[in-house]
Amino acid sequence: MDAVVEHLTEVEEAAEDVLTTKQQIVDLDSKRNKNREALNALKTEMADSEKVKVCFGNMFIKFPKSTTREMIEKDQEQLEKEINDLHKELKAKVNHLNEMQGNPELRGYNLSPLSTGEIKAMNSIFKI
Amino acid sequence: MPRAALKPLWSGSHIQSMSLYSAHSQAPGLRPPPRSLAHSLRDAHRRSELVHVQQPVRDKQETVVKNQVEKKRAVNTQSQQTEKTARRFSPDTFPLRTNQKEAPHSHIFTSVAAEMAMTPKVPEVRDIMRIERIGAHSHIRGLGLDDALEPRQVSQGMVGQLASRRAAGVILEMIKDGHIAGRAVLIAGQPGTGKTAIAMGIAQSLGPDTPFTALAGSEIFSLEMSKTESLSQSFRKAIGVRIKEETEIIEGEVVEIQIDRPATGTGAKVGKLTLKTTEMETIYDLGNKMIDSLSKEKVQAGDVITIDKATGKISKLGRSFTRARDYDAMGAQTQFVQCPEGELQKRKEVVHTVSLHEIDVINSRTQGFLALFSGDTGEIKSEVREQINAKVCEWREEGKAEIIPGVLFIDEVHMLDMECFSFLNRALESDLSPVLIMATNRGITRIRGTNYQSPHGIPIDLLDRLLIIATSPYTEKETKQILKIRCEEEDVELSDEAHSVLTRIGMETSLRYAIQLITTAGLVCRKRKGTEVQVEDIKRVYSLFLDEARSSQYMKEYQDSFLFNETQTPTMDTS
Numbered sequence: 001m002d003a004v005v006e007h008l009t010e011v012e013e014a015a016e017d018v019l020t021t022k023q024q025i026v027d028l029d030s031k032r033n034k035n036r037e038a039l040n041a042l043k044t045e046m047a048d049s050e051k052v053k054v055c056f057g058n059m060f061i062k063f064p065k066s067t068t069r070e071m072i073e074k075d076q077e078q079l080e081k082e083i084n085d086l087h088k089e090l091k092a093k094v095n096h097l098n099e100m101q102g103n104p105e106l107r108g109y110n111l112s113p114l115s116t117g118e119i120k121a122m123n124s125i126f127k128i
Numbered sequence: 129m130p131r132a133a134l135k136p137l138w139s140g141s142h143i144q145s146m147s148l149y150s151a152h153s154q155a156p157g158l159r160p161p162p163r164s165l166a167h168s169l170r171d172a173h174r175r176s177e178l179v180h181v182q183q184p185v186r187d188k189q190e191t192v193v194k195n196q197v198e199k200k201r202a203v204n205t206q207s208q209q210t211e212k213t214a215r216r217f218s219p220d221t222f223p224l225r226t227n228q229k230e231a232p233h234s235h236i237f238t239s240v241a242a243e244m245a246m247t248p249k250v251p252e253v254r255d256i257m258r259i260e261r262i263g264a265h266s267h268i269r270g271l272g273l274d275d276a277l278e279p280r281q282v283s284q285g286m287v288g289q290l291a292s293r294r295a296a297g298v299i300l301e302m303i304k305d306g307h308i309a310g311r312a313v314l315i316a317g318q319p320g321t322g323k324t325a326i327a328m329g330i331a332q333s334l335g336p337d338t339p340f341t342a343l344a345g346s347e348i349f350s351l352e353m354s355k356t357e358s359l360s361q362s363f364r365k366a367i368g369v370r371i372k373e374e375t376e377i378i379e380g381e382v383v384e385i386q387i388d389r390p391a392t393g394t395g396a397k398v399g400k401l402t403l404k405t406t407e408m409e410t411i412y413d414l415g416n417k418m419i420d421s422l423s424k425e426k427v428q429a430g431d432v433i434t435i436d437k438a439t440g441k442i443s444k445l446g447r448s449f450t451r452a453r454d455y456d457a458m459g460a461q462t463q464f465v466q467c468p469e470g471e472l473q474k475r476k477e478v479v480h481t482v483s484l485h486e487i488d489v490i491n492s493r494t495q496g497f498l499a500l501f502s503g504d505t506g507e508i509k510s511e512v513r514e515q516i517n518a519k520v521c522e523w524r525e526e527g528k529a530e531i532i533p534g535v536l537f538i539d540e541v542h543m544l545d546m547e548c549f550s551f552l553n554r555a556l557e558s559d560l561s562p563v564l565i566m567a568t569n570r571g572i573t574r575i576r577g578t579n580y581q582s583p584h585g586i587p588i589d590l591l592d593r594l595l596i597i598a599t600s601p602y603t604e605k606e607t608k609q610i611l612k613i614r615c616e617e618e619d620v621e622l623s624d625e626a627h628s629v630l631t632r633i634g635m636e637t638s639l640r641y642a643i644q645l646i647t648t649a650g651l652v653c654r655k656r657k658g659t660e661v662q663v664e665d666i667k668r669v670y671s672l673f674l675d676e677a678r679s680s681q682y683m684k685e686y687q688d689s690f691l692f693n694e695t696q697t698p699t700m701d702t703s
Contacts, residue, residue, distance in 0.1 A: 022470065026407050029471030033410035040413045087475060107337060108479035112527045113374035116438060122371070122482070 288606035310561035317599030339534030345543030366562035542585035545577035620650035
């Protein structure tokens, strides 16, 4: 009985882990989208010479436009990297969860994807 | 509970119940289509669309269920918890949509959408999904082995033949593990001892992802194609290649589209597109090109769309449920879908399984995939094959592809001639070679096209490479059991006495003849408005239809009255 409870707890933890990672990805993506909106706004909304107000926590600070853009772009890169890492982690975690639940491992999961050119060549088969 | 109806519920603790684990392990509508030996071509293209990613088709019924679920959620916190636990087993951020309608005629490839996803477990035993015509082996569902590979006396439509089934089971496991490739197995036995049934059983238990191609020995003789070409096409149909496609997509419900056209009428248009998921909302600036494709797709507020990041291709998934009441007059084609969950920019991974033959075909012809349909693939140049082998091997080295050696089944293998046998000898040594299973009912006989005698009509050097499984004639009890299974399969009720009589006939004539009598007796019984086949019905059809022995007896007696009769040749000559 104890063993069952223990096992269930473990499975539960693994599942929770998967969900947390997923939520993290969602949160990061939402941040990424906000940054993207900001970059677009910087590009189109105002003249280059103007300074912009940037919100840090609960405070607005005026910054020159170019610095702001650099800052956001750097942030964006960081986010992309983090999301990528999380995706990779998630794969391992889902595999772990599958294993604990006794489900078969996902097939073709660890393959690296074909390049776009290669996919294009194969597409005529897929699309039938 | 439809999966898509499950909304992410985050906060709070939850209760986990064990039953929910299994509740999700088998998703409905994911049954692969059944397989029949007669459709070898269809078999080769293992078509079981597991998951449809881009075309969610939901029927009205499901809609109702969803609405109910949503109502329930509003009032019942307990159900929230259950839903959360259920959601846990679909930790895919990209919701997997299943499409029941498309499964039966489905496509050539197994495509599994796995965006960080667990695909639902595919049931081991293939269920018959559509009404199929009753074939000679339609009752076979597998090899009827338990987990320890011990054969059960009667299981999955298989009866008796314990030793051969066990042997087949061992080979099956080796195939599944991918341990053997380029090996050959021969199933040998008298007619009507279940050779084809064992091969069918192997095919059924292999699962949807391992290619299985079946052909009869005489199929390869054609005027349009050389024998070896036909054989090598079958070989390549039996080898699968698994590849993965990865795309970044933006998926969301359109909240608003705003397009500013310049007053002059010409010049660049600019616009904004607001997309949302259940978790977030964002605004995209639109360029000229994007605006064009949006208006081409007639995207409007309330539509759920996906945008392929790499190509910019927009596809409409349907209308959001929340906008269901916007218009009363709605086309029948309007599909309603849930507002997508999770992040807006998703990564979609799709795993395809294609056979080498399919890659050959698209590369060998200018008209491309059309050849797959017309069936007229013609001969494929060996250079094309070599190039494709090289490419596939390169992909394998780079970790981009997995090779799945499948199974090629050749029934009536004694119909092959010397050329084919020597081709087989060589083809088995290739590094891209499937497992070859052959079946024959011949004893020591002439090899086709030669004057040499050899066991099973197969040259000794090839025989030497084979693992041979022998089948033995069924006992009376087993015959009775098989007849019972066939009666169930053909939906004929048989009285006990009739069953015994039929078994007797089966033992004295042949099992096949007895099985034929089931349907005919069933018809006779229905004619006299009976519900159960009685001994009289059996007697009637027994007198109406001759078995092989009685027919030859008749021939012997009356051969003088037939045309062109000659003195009897001792045995049938097939070569």
